[in-house]
Amino acid sequence: MKRKSVSVMLVAAMLASVLSGCGQEAQEVPEVAEAPKETVAEDTSGTDQTASEPADLTGTVVIWDWDGGTQQKYVDKFNEVYPNVKIEVQDVAWDDYMTKLQTSYVSGMDLPDIILGEMAWRGTLFEMGICDNLEAAPYNLDRNQMVASSVPLVSDQEGNILGVEMQVTPAGFAYKRDLAKEYLGTDDPVEVGAMISDWDAFLEVGKQVSEKSNGKVKMMVSLGDVLLSTIGQNVVDYVDGDKVDITKKMTKPLETTIKMRDAGIIGNVEMYSASWYSAYAADEYLFYEAGSWCPPLVIAKNDTEGEGNWAVTMPPEGSFNLGGTTLSVYKDSENKEVAWAYLEFIYFSELGGSYMYDLTGNYSCYKPYYESEYSPMDKEGPVDKFFGGQSLVKYYIEEAAPNAKTAPQTKYDAIINDVFQSLTPKYMTDMSIDTQKALELFKEEVAVKAPEAEIQ
Numbered sequence: 001m002k003r004k005s006v007s008v009m010l011v012a013a014m015l016a017s018v019l020s021g022c023g024q025e026a027q028e029v030p031e032v033a034e035a036p037k038e039t040v041a042e043d044t045s046g047t048d049q050t051a052s053e054p055a056d057l058t059g060t061v062v063i064w065d066w067d068g069g070t071q072q073k074y075v076d077k078f079n080e081v082y083p084n085v086k087i088e089v090q091d092v093a094w095d096d097y098m099t100k101l102q103t104s105y106v107s108g109m110d111l112p113d114i115i116l117g118e119m120a121w122r123g124t125l126f127e128m129g130i131c132d133n134l135e136a137a138p139y140n141l142d143r144n145q146m147v148a149s150s151v152p153l154v155s156d157q158e159g160n161i162l163g164v165e166m167q168v169t170p171a172g173f174a175y176k177r178d179l180a181k182e183y184l185g186t187d188d189p190v191e192v193g194a195m196i197s198d199w200d201a202f203l204e205v206g207k208q209v210s211e212k213s214n215g216k217v218k219m220m221v222s223l224g225d226v227l228l229s230t231i232g233q234n235v236v237d238y239v240d241g242d243k244v245d246i247t248k249k250m251t252k253p254l255e256t257t258i259k260m261r262d263a264g265i266i267g268n269v270e271m272y273s274a275s276w277y278s279a280y281a282a283d284e285y286l287f288y289e290a291g292s293w294c295p296p297l298v299i300a301k302n303d304t305e306g307e308g309n310w311a312v313t314m315p316p317e318g319s320f321n322l323g324g325t326t327l328s329v330y331k332d333s334e335n336k337e338v339a340w341a342y343l344e345f346i347y348f349s350e351l352g353g354s355y356m357y358d359l360t361g362n363y364s365c366y367k368p369y370y371e372s373e374y375s376p377m378d379k380e381g382p383v384d385k386f387f388g389g390q391s392l393v394k395y396y397i398e399e400a401a402p403n404a405k406t407a408p409q410t411k412y413d414a415i416i417n418d419v420f421q422s423l424t425p426k427y428m429t430d431m432s433i434d435t436q437k438a439l440e441l442f443k444e445e446v447a448v449k450a451p452e453a454e455i456q
Contacts, residue, residue, distance in 0.1 A: 054081045054082045054083075055082070055083055055084060056084075057082055057084065057085055057337075057338060057341055058084045058085060058338075059085055059086070059335045059337075059338035060085075060086040060087075060088060060335065060338075061085065061086070061087050061088065061113045061114060061335050061338050061339045061342055062088045062090060062112040062113050062114070063087065063088070063089050063090065063112055063113070063114040063116075063327075064090050064092040064097065064100075064101070064112040064114075064115065064116060065089055065090070065091065065092070065116060066091065066092060066093055066094040066097060066116075068089040068090070068091045070359075070360055071089045072089055073359050073360070074346045074352075074355060074356070074359070075087040075089060075342075077346070077355045077359075078342055078345050078346060081345070082341065082342075082345070085338055085341065085342070087342055090112065094118070097116065097118070097121075098121040098124065098125070101115065101125070101128075102128070105128065105130060111130070111330050111332070112330060113329065113330055113333040113334075113335050113336075113338075113339040114327055114328070114329060114330070114339050114342070114343065115130070115131065115327070115328045115329075115330055116166075116325055116326070116327055116328075117131075117162075117163055117325065117326040117327075117328060118324075118325050119153075119169075119321075119323050119324045119325070119409070120414055120417065121414055122153075122326060122409045122413075123409035123410040123411045123412065123413045123414060124411040124414060125328070126156045126157075126162050126409060127156070127157075127410070127411045129331075130330060130331050130332075131162040131163060131328035131329065131330070131331060132162070132328070132329045132330070132331045132333075132336065133160045133161065133162065134161050134162065134163065134164065134328075134329070134340075135160070135161050138336055138337050138340060139329070139336075139340045139344075141161060141164070141348065143161055144367075145348070145366060145367050145368055146164075146165075146348075146365050146366070146367060147165075147168050147365045147366075147367050147397070147401055148367075148401070148402070149168065149170055149321065149401045149402070149404040149406045150165045150168055150365040150406075151406075152406045152407050152408050153165060153321060153324060153326070153406050153407075153408075153409065154326050155408045156408060157239075157408055157410065159408070162326075162328050163326035163327055163328035164326065164327055164343055164347045164348050164365060165324060165325070165326055165347070165365040166324065166325040166326065166327060166347065166362065167292065167293065167324065167325075167356070167362035167363050167364070167365070168292060168363040168364070168365050168396065168397065168401055169291050169292050169293065169321055169322055169323050169324035170291070170292060170319045170320070170321060170322070170396055170400035170401045170404035171229070171232065171289060171290060171291050171292075171315060171319050171320050171321065171322040171400065171404070172290045172291075172312040172313060172314065172315065172319065172395060172396070172400055173196070173287045173288065173289065173290060173312065173313055173314070173315045173316075174287070174288045174289075174290035174294065174295070174299055174310055174311070174312045174387075175187075175192065175286050175287050175288070175310070175311055175312070175313065176283070176285075176286060176306075176309055176310065177308075177309050177310065177311055177388055178283075178309055179217060179283065179286050180192055180286065180311070183208075183209045183212050183213065183217060183286070184205070184209075184286075187311060187388075189311050189312065189313040189390060189395070190313070192311070192313045193313035193314040196287075196313075196315075196316050197314075197316065197317075198316050198317050199230070199256050199259075199260075199316045199317060201316065202219065202260075202316045203259060203260060203263055203265065205219070206218075206219040206260070206263060206265030206266075207263060207265060209265070209286065210264065210265055215264070216284060217283075217284055217285070217286060218265055218266055218267040218284060218285050218286070219260070219265045219266060219285070219286050219287055220260075220266050220267065220285060220286070220287050220288065220289075221266075221267045221269045221271075221276055221279040221285045221288065222266070222267055222268075222269045222270065222271040222276055222424070222428075223257060223260070223261055223266050223268075223424055223427055223428045224270070224271030224272075224420070224421070224424040225266075225271065225287075225288070225289050226256065226257045226260050226266060227253055227254070227257040227420055227424055227427075228271075228289065228322075228420065229289060229315055229316075229320065230252065230253035230256045230257060231249075231250070231253045231416065231417075231420060232320030232321060232322060232405065233253075233315075233317055233318065233320045233405050234249060234250075234252050234253050235320075235405040235406065235407040236248050236249055236407075237407075238412075239410045239412055242452055242453050242454055243453070243454045243456060244412050244446065244450065244453045244454065244455055244456065245456040246416075246439070246442060246443045246446055246455055246456065247439065247443070247456055248456075249416065250416075250439055250442050251435070251439055254435050254438045254439055254442070255435045257427065257438075258427070258433070258434060258435050258438060261427065261428065261431075262431075267279070267284070267285060268428055268429075270424075270425055270428075271421070271424060272421075277298075277302050278302065280298070280299055280302035280303040280306075281302060281303040281304070281305070281306065289315075289322060290312055290322075291321075291322030291323045291324075292363055292392075292396045292400075293323060293362075294322075295310075295312070295383045295386065295387060295392055296361055296382060296383045299383075299386075300383050300386050306386065307385060307386045308385065308386065308388050308389075309388070310386055310387045310388065311387055311388055311390050312387060312390065312392065312395055314399065314400065318403050318404070318405060319399075319400040319401070319403055319404040319405070320404055320405045320406070321404055321405070321406045327343055327347060329343070347364065347365070347366070348364075348365070348366045349366060349369075350366065350368055350369045350372040350373075350374050351374060352364065352366070352369075353366050353369030353370075353372075353374060354369070354374035354376075357376045357393075361381065361382045361383070363376075363393060363396055363397060370397055376393050377391075377393060377394060377397075377398075379393075381393055412446070412450060412453070415446055415449045415450055416446065418449065419442055419445040419446055419449065420442075422445065423438075423441055423442060423445060426441070443455050
């Protein structure tokens with residue numbers, strides 16, 4: 001079989017904690033009750049069926065996954081309806097995934113029928129040209145049935161949809177209710193969100209909190225939290241072939257971040273360090289980035305005595321995407337119809353949405369699910385009590401997702417994330433670095449990691 005030439009740029013330093021958290025570990029919740037068989041048979045989600053009955057569909061599908069235990073829960077539900085399809089989940093370590101995929105492809109080795117694309121390397125995956133367009137036959141996915149913020153995240157630079165999201169991942173800002181009451185006068189998410197509606201307001205609130213607490217309480221744990229948020233919010237078209245406009249992409253985020261640093265309202269903790277994780281249980285920080293996967297997998301796990309003391313609100317200047325994993329069908333798969341039957345059943349149907357929510361707490365990207373009999377909108381979520389009874393699914397799906405800033409992924413996004421992580425400690429400690437100097441350092445580092453690019 002002929003392979004087209006691809007660049008084997010091995011992504012050596014992936015953005016580990018913030019992005020891997022959304023896929024590596026699933027929360028333990030009770031098994032979901034089996035749905036009535038007649039309901040299952042009717043839930044086809046509008047695509048062509050290659051077999052008259054689910055039991056008539058046969059074949060074997062291979063998935064590479066770093067969290068095979070969670071995937072297997074979905075497989076078991078799928079096989080209750082499609083008993084003659086074998087889904088083989090093969091474990092591949094998260095930090096080895098892209099390397100194995102690239103080297104296997106260029107060497108002509110077998111690839112899985114279903115490929116995962118973590119946000120840290122998704123742009124690189126899509127540019128390899130190995131993922132099928134899911135709006136074409138035999139898949140016939142309808143993008144209008146996808147939560148709108150997910151569409152750009154699963155699209156390549158030409159607008160082709162190359163995957164379905166494992167979960168919807170808009171961001172919020174989580175905060176401690178007791179600290180909010182003490183220093184902001186309220187713990188109501190709407191009122192708190194209004195107080196920090198933009199970054200200028202966030203800055204002024206931070207100064208007030210610092211004054212009231214005699215400098216003890218900071219707005220966020222790390223300067224990296226601010227920079228990562230503002231990078232996510234600055235959705236611009238900054239890549240044109242080999243021309244990469246870092247000035248356009250990074251000037252506004254760096255300007256905002258340096259302002260926060262100079263005001264002294266942000267903690268001096270290195271992002272993803274042990275101290276950063278332990279800060280969730282501290283009483284020194286008000287706000288924390290919170291993608292939809294963070295409440296159960298990061299916040300509740302690191303603040304074990306914090307039940308009832310958390311809430312989530314809109315970040316300054318609106319939501320943005322934080323993390324996520326997509327699932328694609330390999331373009332040379334010999335089992336495309338069967339692979340899509342699995343992906344559609346679990347990740348793009350009403351019933352599949354209910355399985356995901358009940359088994360792992362994930363929010364499906366399938367929009368009709370939220371208006372169906374399976375909708376989670378009126379259910380108490382797995383960690384809603386931890387968040388003082390706030391409905392997290394209503395926040396993330398009804399408030400955050402509709403306004404979340406998202407864009408198609410490029411191969412340079414992973415490089416920007418890598419450089420952001422390496423330079424942030426320097427920005428934190430060297431107060432002589434202003435916005436312009438920070439930008440020049442950023443451009444220099446990107447140029448080293450992308451020597452083929454024309455950095456602007």
